[in-house]
Amino acid sequence: MIACSSRSLFFGVDCALKYANPFLKSNPLTYFERISGVAKEDARMDRNKKLKSAGGIRQCQWRPVSVSNIQESTAEDSVNELEDGDHVQETIKVAQVVTNNCDSTISAGVLNDTVKPMLSAEKHSLMLEVGASLIRFIKGKEGSTQKKIEEEMGVKIVFPSSKKEESIVIEGISTDCVTRASKKIQAIMDEAIESSLDYSHFISLPLAIYPELTDKLVNFQNSILGTNDVSADENLESDSIEDTLDIKNKGQELIKGRDVAVELKVEDEKHVKVDLTSIPFVSYPPKPPRLPNASDFGIDKSIFIKPTTFHLTVLMLKLWNKERVNAASGVLKSISSKVIDALDNRPISIRLKGLDTMRGSLSKARVLYAPVEEIGSEGRLLSACQVIINAFVEAGLVLEKDAKQKLKLHATVMNARHRKGKRRRKNDSFDARGIFKQFGSEDWGEYLIREAHLSQRFVFDENGYYHCCASIPFPGKEERQQTD
Structure with missing residues (x-):
């Protein structure tokens, strides 16, 4: 129960009721003072003086208190006031005292069924791991x-104070x-x-090595x-040739251009006579058209893949928290022997040759990549990749729509x-016809696949490649035995 003899307690109950029952029209503190027989004029004056000297209380924070957490004590109330500029924080310790008069008065006069749970019911909480990348969707x-x-739910959502949580x-x-x-x-997250959530990780076969x-x-x-x-620079430079001036002391000034001469006769210090009849008609050749550049085709440096991140893509993943990242790392490491078996425990090499588009036509290309050919055409690399997928x-780490995608090894x-920049839009594209004409049959070379990575997008290691969360080795080349 709540002790009725302390005036400081009424101030705490006043703050609590402001949050617990906003429909009270009268002042709760005054009401308590009146029904408990302590509504004295000096009590009101003392409280007003106290608030005035403290600069006024701007905010009173209250949280539900569990009955199980309140220990019985004597009828002593303590109010600690701390001043910080205009803000005053009060810590109120409420003692549970069995007082029949106060208990019956409170139950009959103020605390209805809506308020009772806020003061007596135990607070419940639930911790939900969502991942840093999803918090913005929950906040909205x-x-x-x-x-x-x-x-709508009558709850309070507490977000982590650190981005690492x-x-x-x-x-x-x-x-x-x-x-x-x-x-x-959970429905909002799903x-x-x-x-809306972008892919955070992927399984890659590094080639930038x-x-x-x-x-x-x-x-x-x-x-x-x-x-x-x-x-473009050369064209601009050819148009920047300046005409020359040659001033002669004999009273004649010639302006030299292309087969043009104008005779100027100086009559006195302030007047100059120009003989216009001596100016021949000259026709200049038209300016050559400006040569097209990459930007005219929607091409700029940002859409090229960084050479230090060059790879083959096996599987795209959305791992939005540490738990799923750790699970993915464990899955990849656990299937190392199965992958080697699928490769028949022999090295696997690929050839990159030509160019092709992943989406759209050449005139409106969105992704341009180099096709992959397995040396030997045994299908061992595809088998190993399918084991990974x-x-x-099976571990539940792949979205349903991605699980249905057919594997197509490519090097973007x-x-x-x-x-x-500003040009980017939802269905962005570029004209790759000129690129395809020049590099459509390019032979990029043959390369040994050495390992598979669980790579994290947008994060890079010291060598410039994507951050490696986990990796498994592929069979290497067999060393030739030295003979005498």
């Missing part, structure tokens, strides 16, 4: 989604409201994962971007989705 624009859930806490007065709020949040291949990619970019830029699907060289 300017916190709109969070506010809606809290108001990936769990939220749902607090409520009953298990039912907490459970319903968690289901609502929708975001399916439609070969310097000769990265050099070819650099030359590929320079030939498309650099050559056109040089032509099946393991991740250009992707319009990577474009930076």
Whole structure:
């Protein structure tokens, strides 16, 4: 029960009732003072003086208190006031005292069924691991989604204070409201994962480990971007030739151009006579048209794949929290022996030759890649990749729509989705007809596949390649035995 003899207690109950029952029209503190027989004028004056000297209380925070957490004590109340500028925080310790008069008065006069659970019911909470990348969907624009859930479900959502933490806490007065709020949040997460959340990881077969291949990619970019830029500079320079002036002391000034001479006669210091009849008609050749450059075809440096990240893509993944990343790492490591068996425990090499488009036509290409050919055409590489895909699907780490995709090994060289700047739009594309004409039959070389990575997008290691969360080795080349 609540002690009625202390005036400081009424101030705490006043704050509590403001949050627990907003429909009270009269001042709760005055009401308590009146019904308990302590509504004295000096009590009101003392309280007003106390508030005035403290600068006024702007905010009173209250949280539900569990009955199990309140220990019995004597009828002593303590109020600790701490001043910080205009803000005053009060810590109120409420003692549970059995007082029949106060108990019956409170039950009959103020605390209805709506308020009782807030003061006596035990607080329930649930920790839900959501992942840092999904928190923005739970909050919504300017916190709109969070506010809606809290108001509809009668809960409080506590978000982590650090970006490294990936769990939220749902607090409520009953298990039912907490459970319903968690289901609502889970539905929001599922929708975001399916439609809005970008891929965070992928299984890759690194190719950037070969310097000769990265050099070819650099030359590929320079030939498309650099050559056109040089032509544009040369064209601009040819149009910047200045005419020359030659002033002679004999009173004649010649302006020399292309087969044009104008005679100027100086009559005095202020007047100059020009003989216009001596100016011949001259026709100049038209200016040559401006040579096209890469930007005219929707091509800029940002849509080229960085040579230090060149790879083959096996499977795209959405791993939105640490738990799923750790699970994916474990899955990849656990199937190492199965992958080697699928490769017949022999090295596997591929050849990259030509170019092709993944989406759209050459005139409106979105992804340009180099096709992959397995040396020997035994299908061992595809078998090994399928072992990896099946393991991740069985572990529940692959979205349903991605699990249905047919594997197509490819090495992307250009992707319009990577474009930076104002030109980027939803269905962005570029004209690859000129590129295909020049590099459509390019032989990029033969390369040994050495390992498979669980790579993290947008994060890079010191060598410039995607951050490796886990990896498994592929069989290497057999060393020749030395003979005498």
